[in-house]
Amino acid sequence: MHIGIVGAGAWGTALAAIAAKNNHDVLMWAVEPSVVADINNNHKNDEYLSGAVLPPTVRASSVLSHVVTNRLVINAIPTQHIRSVWQNVHPVERGSILVNVSKGIEVGTHLRVSELFAALNVGFEFVVLSGPSHAEEVVQFMPTTVVCAGNDQATVVVQEIFSHPTFRVYTSSDVVGVEICGALKNVVAIAAGVVDGLGLGDNTKAALITRGLREISKLGVALGANTSTFYGLAGLGDLYVTCSSKHSRNRAVGERIGKGESLNSIIASMHAVAEGVPTTTAALELASVVGVELPITQKMFDIMQGADARSAINSLMMRPKRTE
């Protein structure tokens, strides 16, 4: 099959490598001419995923219309850029599949990515793919499992295309649950990073992660998701990896905040996007619409606005005595 990938960041590049390994032709869209040239001429993407070796069947283009006219298109650009990039895109064929791998909620509209694509009226069948899958490990073919959610027919196609001995794809019908997990886990990862940056221990971090997953599931269930999704790969699995891994950008942002750096200075110094930052704002917008409280997300918002990180974490940990 011919596959288009919109975005040539780390995760888009890793998925290109997996699809190519499974004998599919891949065309990636990148804005930067240097990235397009690196992929086409050197079969690598040192800018975003050094270490990945791409076969010649992975090519790149800076012409969006060449990429989005494939039968299966992956969206792998930051969530806050989706609207501007995709606003004039339509599929060539009815039944073309769009696989979104970007995580987050649009600020201002507080739309999940599936809702955003519906609002943009792109006309693709929508599938979301998520799970504990650092790109750096996927391209080293370390055993990885993910979940893709959407309608039965589309998810089975996605499962067929990407399944590989070291890359297992499970299917699900819970789009809302998988999307809320993917968006909110980055906020909890920032909180876990703050705990690291403050020099607090694993006990504190474990408590925060446990409370964090409850908070994520509370919001998701209020939006119609299944509880079990939150304790599966897209929920617990991805939260674990994002909160503990050295590869996680969101955790790293939190760690620098915990060490006393301002959010503005951190963002100014970063190459790739830490999706948890805009999603913190968007999640609070969404939670206020559905009437759910998100104490950890609220504290992360406060910290990003300059509140003291140590008192914020202490106030999250030290609430009145009660039953669990």
Added chain:
Amino acid sequence: MHIGIVGAGAWGTALAAIAAKNNHDVLMWAVEPSVVADINNNHKNDEYLSGAVLPPTVRASSVLSHVVTNRLVINAIPTQHIRSVWQNVHPVERGSILVNVSKGIEVGTHLRVSELFAALNVGFEFVVLSGPSHAEEVVQFMPTTVVCAGNDQATVVVQEIFSHPTFRVYTSSDVVGVEICGALKNVVAIAAGVVDGLGLGDNTKAALITRGLREISKLGVALGANTSTFYGLAGLGDLYVTCSSKHSRNRAVGERIGKGESLNSIIASMHAVAEGVPTTTAALELASVVGVELPITQKMFDIMQGADARSAINSLMMRPKRTE
């Protein structure tokens, strides 16, 4: 209140420090005269928890009957030793509380610790205390949360005695759930360690932990536990800390197995007990009685018997395509 602690390992010592901080008198039981002397003369326990500073209100004795005759007694000795140590113990007063902090299932009888104490007919009110709480961090007063399960009256007493600004105690009525979490998380931690030892990544470990928590909850629910316990502090929280922390003995055992060392040589070299090793056997006994399959636990048993670790982990990761 006067508190007895049976066992002077790391966790018993940390709980002594917390209780003493809350102005309770503590008497610890230790077999080794050197440990008794270190606590009484130097107010520390370098053998098991170097770094802990104990006030003079924490004392030690090698006479078990002096320790178990307190109104509240903590059991903090390895699960496989409980029967031999406790077989002739009875409380002095009706309503005395026994707080168990040892994790595991007795090999041969496959009794949980609450069932074991019931079988020994000790006559105490039973409470189990568990959660993400590495002793090393508790004595540094890093924010820590735990859960204690038992009847309402007893758990409120335990909550009062141990609650401290950096040590939060939640109550629960799900003794079975908290016990199964505490026992089986050590088995999953060994598996997580094997992943580390084999040099596999966070993606693999996250998948295994997610699958592991499902496996633990399946066994627990079959025994009458509440699902929510598995996603709380005693379940997810403690599993997170045990699988990711540098302090975890069970994870360390798995790591050495993954690197090719034999279980016998690892055990011979260890000072403290890795409870997950006997619990692997006991959990399989229990699961076969209730008719529940434990794939990860079974593979850990096989590996401990000499099966190849890499193929065992690969076979756990790479099962047929399916829905999650």
